[in-house]
Each structure stands twice: as structure tokens, then as C-alpha cells.
Amino acid sequence: MAKPEFFITPGYGERLLEQLHYAQAVKIGDRVEISGQGGWNDELEIPESLEEEIAQAFRNVERTLAAAGAGWEHVVHVNSYHVGGFPPEVNATMARLYRHYMPDHAPIWTQLGVAALGLPTMRIEIRVTAILP
Template sequence: MNKPEFFVTPGYGETLLNALHYSQALKIGDRVETSGQGGWDDDLQIPESIEDEIAQAFQNLERTLATAGASWEHVVHVNSYHVGGFPPIVNETMARLYRHYMPNHAPIWTQLGVAALGLPTMRIEIRVTAIVP
């Protein structure tokens, strides 16, 4: 059995490791799992616009996947967690970013509405599974 390797995203990942003692990604064999990535910057600040917050979460996933040797092209499953429901702009932004980051495939996706996330101002958190051949 392969031994799991844990990865910490430079910047915010180091802050969260020190504060809350968790890693941003795990690789075991050819599988990479990420913890939920919010739309925060390295100072854990959240943009005002939901579109910018979602876009930042996708960028944070890209950074986190890279720490474990993966990229969006390897993503096969997405879970997204949403505070405030699903106004049209949320799904429009998610679909636009899926097409941008994964133009050659469409992953499976589970979308959940939740009451709250880890930071009080967060409205989205996204976690992914990637398979790296």
C-alpha cells in the first residue's frame, strides 16, 4: 500500500497549518484529494463579489493541486459548498470556470447548500479529487 503524502499550499496553507493543524492536499498512489479551498487571498481575506470569490477559489485549487503534482486536467470530481443558495450568477460562474480550467473534460460534481463555512465571510468552498496517471 502506498504511504500518503501531505502537502501545504505556500502562503495561506502555511497559515492554516499553523492555526488549525491541517494540510491542503493529500496524495496516495495516483489519487490527489484537496481540502476545501475558499476564495481567500494569502491573508485569508474574501473578495466582496461572489464571482471574484469563486474565481479565487479556482485559483487556490490550481495552486494546491500543483503542490501535489496535479492540475485541473487531472480533476475527476468536484464538491462545492455554498452559503446563500444558488442565484444564477453562482452556476454561471462555476460553469464558465469549469470550461476555462477543464476545456477537455467535464468532471462529476456535487453541489451543496450549507448554513456556514470556516470563515464568517465565506460563501463558497470547493474540494476536488484528481487522478494523476
Template sequence: MDEITQAFRNVERTLATAGAGWAHVVHVNSYHVGGLPPEVNDVMVRLYRHYMPNHAPIWTQVGVAALGLPTMRIEIRVTAIVP
């Protein structure tokens, strides 16, 4: 589950680089190799609520066969609107 936590941190760093934060996020897509077993979903929900406690962007979770690298098990993509 450390990979999920790191993915959220990576998104946070990328948002900051663009002058944005989690409060600007309006849509989240998460892609999961191997589907969405309960323990993965539980971690995702906990981190989603941690990083976005005051709003709930649209969230789509998708189980996939593979991602960009063979070692990757999760990818998170967000859309943020910066005023």
C-alpha cells in the first residue's frame, strides 16, 4: 500500500509545481493493476479523504491489465482548475 501513498504524494508535488493544490482538483482517475480488492479501496478512500477533506471531486476507479512500467500497480490522474 506504500505505492498508493507515494502516488498521492507524487500528485501533490505535481500540483504544487503547477501552482495548485488538492483543493483545486475536480476529477480523479485511478488505475489499478489487478482490480480493486477491499484493502486497496480502503487505502484509496482514506487518502482521498485525507488529501481532499472539504470536497469530493468526481472519482473514477478502473481495473487494468497493466500500466506504463511492469512494476507499476497504480496510477492516479487528476484534473485541477486553478483560478
């Protein structure tokens, strides 16, 4: 088995490593797994708009994948965790961003409603698996 390599997303990932002692991504061979990414900025602030929070979470997934040498084009599996249920803008925004970030393929996807996430104001967290060529 290949030795795991751990990666820290510049900015918020460094802050989370210091505060909570965890990495943002791990690569084992051709497989990249990332920690759940919220819609936070580098100061761990969450936007008021749910659509902007989702869009920021997608950008954070992109940043974290890049730290490990991967991109959305390599994503095969998505888990998304949602506080507050699934109002219409959740699926509409998720589908629009899937089409934007992965225009040439559709990943498998598991959506879960949860009571709470890591920060009190978070409403979404996205975790992905990517396979490198």
C-alpha cells in the first residue's frame, strides 16, 4: 500500500490544523480524500446567503483538491451535509455548481440532512473523493 500523504489548504486549513489538529486532504496512491469543506472564508466566517455559502464550499473543495494535486475533474463521489433541510435553492444551487465544476461527468452523490455542523452558523459541508489518472 502506498504511504499516505497529508495536505493542508493554505489559509483556513492552516488555522484548522493549529486549532483542531487535522489535515484537509490525504492522498494514498491515486486516491484523494478530503475533509468536509464548509462555505467559510480564511477567517472561518460564513456568508449570510445560503447560495453564497454553497458556492464558497465548492470553491473550498477546489482549493483543497488543488493542495493535493487534484481538481473537480477527478471527483467521483460527493457527500453533502445540510442543516435546515432541503429548500429548493439547495438542490438548484448544487446542480448548477456540479454542471459548472464537472461539465464532462456527473459524480455519485449522497445528500444528508443533519442537526448541526462544525461551526454554529454552517448550513452545508461538502466532502469528496477524487481519483487521479
